[in-house]
Amino acid sequence: MSGQEAAGQGVLGRLDELGASLSAYRGEMLQSIAETGVMLGNSLLAAVLLGLPMGTWMYLSRKNGPQPRTGVYALLNGYVNVVRSVPFLLFVVALIPFTRWMLGTSFGTTAASVPLAFVAVALYARWVEQTLLDVPRQTVELADSLGASTLQLVTRFLYPEARSGLVLSLTTVTISMVSYSTIMGVVGGGGVGDFAIRYGYQTYEYEVMYATILIMIVVVMAIQGLGTWTSRRIDRRLR
Amino acid sequence: MIELQQVTKSYRRRGTGRRGGEVHALRGIDLTIRDEEMFGIVGESGSGKSSLLRLINHLEAPTSGRVLVDGVDLAQLSPRARRAQRRRIGMVFQQFNLLANKTAFDNVALPLRLQRRRERERVMQMLDFVNMADRAHQHPSLLSGGEKQRVAIARALVTDPGILLCDEPTSALDDHHTEEVMDILGQVRRELRTTIVLVSHELDVVKASCDRAAVLERGRLTAVTDVVAPPPRQAFSSYAERAQRYLA
Numbered sequence: 001m002s003g004q005e006a007a008g009q010g011v012l013g014r015l016d017e018l019g020a021s022l023s024a025y026r027g028e029m030l031q032s033i034a035e036t037g038v039m040l041g042n043s044l045l046a047a048v049l050l051g052l053p054m055g056t057w058m059y060l061s062r063k064n065g066p067q068p069r070t071g072v073y074a075l076l077n078g079y080v081n082v083v084r085s086v087p088f089l090l091f092v093v094a095l096i097p098f099t100r101w102m103l104g105t106s107f108g109t110t111a112a113s114v115p116l117a118f119v120a121v122a123l124y125a126r127w128v129e130q131t132l133l134d135v136p137r138q139t140v141e142l143a144d145s146l147g148a149s150t151l152q153l154v155t156r157f158l159y160p161e162a163r164s165g166l167v168l169s170l171t172t173v174t175i176s177m178v179s180y181s182t183i184m185g186v187v188g189g190g191g192v193g194d195f196a197i198r199y200g201y202q203t204y205e206y207e208v209m210y211a212t213i214l215i216m217i218v219v220v221m222a223i224q225g226l227g228t229w230t231s232r233r234i235d236r237r238l239r
Numbered sequence: 240m241i242e243l244q245q246v247t248k249s250y251r252r253r254g255t256g257r258r259g260g261e262v263h264a265l266r267g268i269d270l271t272i273r274d275e276e277m278f279g280i281v282g283e284s285g286s287g288k289s290s291l292l293r294l295i296n297h298l299e300a301p302t303s304g305r306v307l308v309d310g311v312d313l314a315q316l317s318p319r320a321r322r323a324q325r326r327r328i329g330m331v332f333q334q335f336n337l338l339a340n341k342t343a344f345d346n347v348a349l350p351l352r353l354q355r356r357r358e359r360e361r362v363m364q365m366l367d368f369v370n371m372a373d374r375a376h377q378h379p380s381l382l383s384g385g386e387k388q389r390v391a392i393a394r395a396l397v398t399d400p401g402i403l404l405c406d407e408p409t410s411a412l413d414d415h416h417t418e419e420v421m422d423i424l425g426q427v428r429r430e431l432r433t434t435i436v437l438v439s440h441e442l443d444v445v446k447a448s449c450d451r452a453a454v455l456e457r458g459r460l461t462a463v464t465d466v467v468a469p470p471p472r473q474a475f476s477s478y479a480e481r482a483q484r485y486l487a
């Protein structure tokens with residue numbers, strides 16, 4: 001048997017092995033994908049429902065914004081900075097009493113969504129603020145000259161003009177949340193990351209771990225692709 | 240009627256340093272603009288033309304003095320009443336300020352939408368007025384500068400304001416498109432009887448269209464004069480024709 005054949009068989013053998021171990025774990029794998037889905041869904045919902053208005057409010061209330069309010073801005077800006085600067089693992093642990101108070105438990109997938117939601121809101125709020133700052137000053141001037149109220153400025157001028165940036169930044173936040181969610185095993189959140197760590201790190205089944213990582217890369221690429229595609233479709237600025 | 244009484248406007252210069260402090264953009268301005276006239280404001284860059292225009296719809300508040308539009312002082316109104324009053328004054332900008340993600344139609348419909356009005360007929364009528372009806376469903380990125388400005392004029396007029404403020408409406412345009420836009424403004428004035436205030440540093444444009452004009456120099460009004468119209472200009476159907484005739 002030549003060296004090459006041996007190597008070939010080696011690779012095939014390992015692929016077989018991989019397939020076998022993957023199918024053995026399929027149920028658990030699907031379960032953990034579902035858990036990740038729940039955590040992402042909850043935190044993105046929070047990002048859109050709370051982060052979007054918060055970032056908009058930051059844009060409006062900042063020093064040279066359309067409606068300067070130093071106090072409001074300092075408060076919101078403080079929230080974003082604090083949440084983003086505490087190391088995430090510490091943040092998760094520090095939030096345990098709050099989560100228990102809010103949900104009655106600090107354990108499980110729903111409870112794990114709480115710290116993720118806090119981070120998603122902070123990240124998206126900052127992105128929204130920055131994205132709105134990219135809207136030309138003339139757009140605000142136009143809204144003013146047409147006698148638009150602040151609410152109309154936001155819904156009829158700023159969001160339509162910034163929409164592709166808002167979608168792209170939500171995409172970025174989503175991808176960050178995929179990454180953040182991998183450590184939620186520490187509070188029993190489960191998820192794909194927890195699955196990979198349990199099998200790869202704790203029981204040395206590296207194939208399972210690498211397969212999981214591969215799946216995550218594909219998922220992230222798909223999210224980015226979808227985000228980029230959507231933002232291009234709704235962007236009429238150049239073309 | 241638009242009246243400015245002893246108006247001054249100063250801005251606080253950003254940052255500190257030896258030139259920090261106040262910028263006096265306008266000083267002691269007294270001016271009356273009559274109904275249905277086309278009034279020019281000329282002056283070199285930084286002389287305060289835009290500031291003066293923006294005082295009329297109260298995009299800027301005067302530092303002192305009073306600005307009255309049809310006898311109403313916008314500074315005295317609540318923010319809500321002021322917004323309502325502002326809707327009776329249209330504005331056209333040098334950079335057109337069209338929303339890039341909306342079609343020409345939706346841009347023109349925007350001022351109506353702000354008042355929860357949905358009047359497709361009215362929008363199409365205005366687009367027709369500026370000869371842009373056939374481009375109604377295109378986005379601004381596909382339009383030339385002159386076409387964009389025509390859409391912007393339709394937008395400014397769709398709510399039928401009594402006053403139209405124009406800040407350098409032709410300064411971003413070539414000669415041919417300048418004429419096109421100025422023809423439309425002339426038509427606005429004749430057919431809709433709108434009072435037009437036209438800021439421009441291009442003397443030709445003011446001379447060809449305005450009844451009277453004010454000259455600004457470093458924030459002061461140095462003169463208000465009746466404009467003597469130039470001999471009627473030749474009409475050219477295209478830029479190419481105009482260039483050829485002019486150069487030959």
Ligand SMILES: Nc1ncnc2c1ncn2[C@@H]1O[C@H](COP(=O)(O)OP(=O)(O)OP(=O)(O)O)[C@@H](O)[C@H]1O
Nearest residue numbers: 250251252262264283284285286287288289290291
């Ligand atoms: N928001 C502002 N903050 C500070 N200074 C300002 C502001 N707006 C205008 N100025 C200053 O006021 C003066 C008059 O400006 P204005 O824009 O009215 O001039 P203009 O005649 O329209 O000039 P241009 O032809 O360049 O448009 C300038 O010195 C300008 O720097």
Ligand SMILES: [Mg+2]
Nearest residue numbers: 288289290406
């Ligand atoms: Mg100006």
